[in-house]
Amino acid sequence: MKVVEYSVIINKPVNEVFSFIEDLRNRSKWEHGVIAVEVLSGKYEERGAVIQITNQVLGKKMETIAEVVEYEENKRVVCRAEKPFMHEIANIYEDMNGKTKFTRRATANVDSHSSLTKFTSALLVKKIESVFQKTVQNAKVEVEKAT
Template structure:
């Protein structure tokens, strides 16, 4: 199972970072592989909340639906795919540190992305997505650090 994990320090309190990242419409503004993202359940966000989105990886578009399996405001959120071409789990963690908030984003995905690229392509896809994630986290930090 390929895993990509990256972290960045954002010079904002964890509560502000959390509010931004738990607004699904904000994801395409900073996460470059996400084309669209919206909440499909009506209740306030929490365990059981579902988000729908579209991701583009190496030129291929993937529709997905996730459901939050863990939700601790301003600390950790974990969502697992419940619909789509491949399975994945995404975890966001926040930790107060000197200078702001350490934001860690981790994605665990099926090998071969469910057969879309094949298992032999795992190292290539993982490396490409790792670069994308690094750039996205830097983009998030720039966006939130300059929005004062």
């Protein structure tokens, strides 16, 4: 399992940061490559909900189906997907005296994907690291601008 994690301090209270980031209509504003998010079943705010995330990667659309495995308002949201390889994305929110520490963590089993070599797997992890860093910084900019 590979873990990639980035944090940023956002100059807004945790409830405002959580509301903005977890509003799926805002996802394409702050998450790199996302062009659409749709709830396929359940309610996003409830464990077991299924969402579809559409990304634009190198000019091609890629859809990921993910299940909400944890949703604790103003604390954390965790979604799990099985394709293209098993991975979890966690958004973690910590109150910092009126500011918010926002952490985005990816846990991925990239080595389990049969078509990936170790070299390709290492390149993929580097790409994920780069995208995560940009995404977390972009979340800060967008939240502070919007609220």
